[in-house]
Amino acid sequence: MSTPLETATHPEHLRRVCIEPLTRVxxxxxxxxxxDEHDQVQQARLHIVEFRGFERFIQGxxxxxxxxxxxxxxxxxxxxxxxxxAKACDRLVxxxxxxxxxxxxxxLMHFGQxxxxxxxxxxxxxxxxxxxxxxDHPAHRNIVGVIQDEPELARRGVLLRRYGQExxxxxxxxxIHGSGAIxxxxxxxxxxxxxxxxxxxxxxxxxxxxxxxxxxQGLFAAGGDAYRRFASVPxxxxxxxxxxxxLELYDxxxxxxxxxxxxxxxxxxxxxxxxxxxxxxKPWSYMKFPFIAALGPAAGWYRVGPLARVNNCDFIxxxxxxxxxxxxxxxxxxxxxxxxxxxxxARLIELLHCAEAIARLLADPDLTGDDLLREGTPARxxxxxxxxxxxxxxxxxxxxxxxxxTRANLxxxxxxxxxxxxxxxxxxxxxxxxxxxxxxxxxNRVEVxxxxxxxxxxxxxxxxxxxxxxxxxxxxxxxVLDLLRRDADGGIRRAPxxxxxxxxxxxx
Amino acid sequence: xxxxNEPAAGGKVRVATASLAGCFGCHMSLLDIDERILDLVxxxxxxxxxxxxxxxxxxxxxxxxxxxxxxAENVQVLREFRRQCKVLVALGACAxxxxxxxxxxxxxxxxxxxxxxxxxxxxxxxxxxxxxxLPLLLSQVHPIHEVVQVDYFLPGCPxxxxxxxxxxxxxxxxxxxxxxxxxxxYD
Ligand code: SF4
Numbered sequence: 001m002s003t004p005l006e007t008a009t010h011p012e013h014l015r016r017v018c019i020e021p022l023t024r025v026x027x028x029x030x031x032x033x034x035x036d037e038h039d040q041v042q043q044a045r046l047h048i049v050e051f052r053g054f055e056r057f058i059q060g061x062x063x064x065x066x067x068x069x070x071x072x073x074x075x076x077x078x079x080x081x082x083x084x085x086a087k088a089c090d091r092l093v094x095x096x097x098x099x100x101x102x103x104x105x106x107x108l109m110h111f112g113q114x115x116x117x118x119x120x121x122x123x124x125x126x127x128x129x130x131x132x133x134x135x136d137h138p139a140h141r142n143i144v145g146v147i148q149d150e151p152e153l154a155r156r157g158v159l160l161r162r163y164g165q166e167x168x169x170x171x172x173x174x175x176i177h178g179s180g181a182i183x184x185x186x187x188x189x190x191x192x193x194x195x196x197x198x199x200x201x202x203x204x205x206x207x208x209x210x211x212x213x214x215x216x217q218g219l220f221a222a223g224g225d226a227y228r229r230f231a232s233v234p235x236x237x238x239x240x241x242x243x244x245x246x247l248e249l250y251d252x253x254x255x256x257x258x259x260x261x262x263x264x265x266x267x268x269x270x271x272x273x274x275x276x277x278x279x280x281x282k283p284w285s286y287m288k289f290p291f292i293a294a295l296g297p298a299a300g301w302y303r304v305g306p307l308a309r310v311n312n313c314d315f316i317x318x319x320x321x322x323x324x325x326x327x328x329x330x331x332x333x334x335x336x337x338x339x340x341x342x343x344x345x346a347r348l349i350e351l352l353h354c355a356e357a358i359a360r361l362l363a364d365p366d367l368t369g370d371d372l373l374r375e376g377t378p379a380r381x382x383x384x385x386x387x388x389x390x391x392x393x394x395x396x397x398x399x400x401x402x403x404x405x406t407r408a409n410l411x412x413x414x415x416x417x418x419x420x421x422x423x424x425x426x427x428x429x430x431x432x433x434x435x436x437x438x439x440x441x442x443x444n445r446v447e448v449x450x451x452x453x454x455x456x457x458x459x460x461x462x463x464x465x466x467x468x469x470x471x472x473x474x475x476x477x478x479x480v481l482d483l484l485r486r487d488a489d490g491g492i493r494r495a496p497x498x499x500x501x502x503x504x505x506x507x508x
Numbered sequence: 509x510x511x512x513n514e515p516a517a518g519g520k521v522r523v524a525t526a527s528l529a530g531c532f533g534c535h536m537s538l539l540d541i542d543e544r545i546l547d548l549v550x551x552x553x554x555x556x557x558x559x560x561x562x563x564x565x566x567x568x569x570x571x572x573x574x575x576x577x578x579x580a581e582n583v584q585v586l587r588e589f590r591r592q593c594k595v596l597v598a599l600g601a602c603a604x605x606x607x608x609x610x611x612x613x614x615x616x617x618x619x620x621x622x623x624x625x626x627x628x629x630x631x632x633x634x635x636x637x638x639x640x641x642l643p644l645l646l647s648q649v650h651p652i653h654e655v656v657q658v659d660y661f662l663p664g665c666p667x668x669x670x671x672x673x674x675x676x677x678x679x680x681x682x683x684x685x686x687x688x689x690x691x692x693x694y695d
Pocket of ligand 1: 072075176177529530531533534574575599600601602607608664665666667
């Protein structure tokens, strides 16, 4: 599949502009633009330039390590990976249905996670663009600028994030990379002191969350047509939903809708994800391009995350977030809202929902129960799917008779948004950059479009890629540590340190 | 196209941070100092970090590096940080030891490529990304001290916000860092 502006016909004659590193996003990526002599953009690409290799190097490891190991994919949404892996492991130990205590502790942890991640994204990363505009001075256009100009707003953002992190700490032992979920359940419930600690601030958190929704709703209304059109591309939407159609973040069926809101599939079992989705590889990014298999790559790419979720659900089952959702839905006039900047609005509605849902859970006596673990008939394959802050997240593991991982497949949320983000920057290139002398502010608009998706490029770098050049890595004292070369035939050769340059062929 | 503020006024300490082959968790732990960040911005000026839009690095008092070294771009960024920063800190397990990403060191590179892009599950087409825009991948993930001199190592995955705060206050007050035992952990 190649879309307009994905690949220029004669790249060799074009001027290259590179935005690197992308800032105020989590992880490593860059955008390249190729322009002709009339400053018309002929090619625009978001590249993911990092790689990890988790799917391969966890092979041979015992499955019970997975919830702790794979969360190191991402320090911003570690709980999402922790829980998706734990849900897959529940199936490996034959316990897909957890005890009420275990399920509620996990849900609480997850609500805390989505709350802190959404607060971080809005207040610390994206709000400078929205409050000060994309042309604001780059030295001011950041959280420090927000602290200086809008100290009360910044303080609330910091405290909202802190609250979410504290929910995680109570449930998982640590704010980042904790260990609460284990195959078949959780390793501890809450005690009354934990519950009181979290209950003390929740009313304030809900009020602040509601204020944040109102702020963003106001910005969106004031932004008018330009705001609605910015980087907007009609897309299919994919998300989990609850059986009754409610917004669902922890466990549900898969719903996909087309840009008009018509169903593609609904309440599909997450265990069948491999029949529903496929991934395409392109040579210029380590991040793959997933699509809905039945529609093919050209028509089947989709969007995940807050915008997809709030568009896709029939309602939200907490009152203040549902009221906010109705106002949001009205902006779409009967169709899904496709404005990329509305993603911030949807994100804050979800933040409000998480705060309300935490309040409800904190009143539930199951949270302090002592029935923590279930077990059943072990299985050799497990699939765990969850709505991470950035969208639907798929973990799939296969193990051998000794419980060692033999295969793994991870489709992280940001990967699902790969084509949507590329389409968004191409729209910006056409609408805002074409024919103009590029300024810092214009280039920042490209990043504003990407930031709306809150991409977690750390997550998206779990795959490994090929190196197109040769490289020598020398130690601080000058000795050669590592030497790597790609042959003309694509074979990869490596000279181990001290081998005198003799190449060991790394190809099987 | 880069703009930065004038050299830090009023004796502010200039701080830069980078994430190499890390997960951003160490950066998140820095933000876990919570409200103290509101005071911190009175005392420090941020240079290049993922939190600002400053894309090139200027001379700094303190550089915090998260993540190990996994590709050519990581090497370049790390060397630039060493050149520009008076004090360079390996922040967290990945920078100190290579961390979880270094688990790939036991697997031949070609096998990893194959798993991700040729024979992996659910692929519609096979093909290993090879565009010149993608930085060269190293066959091994290295801790940062194998590439540059490092002044401080802060263990933990991630180091606790308290440990990071101790580091920041030590640098701000111009004294050597001594971490209380209670702030040290390795998980
Ligand atoms: S040390 Fe841990 S938290 Fe820090 S980057 Fe590495 S995996 Fe992430």
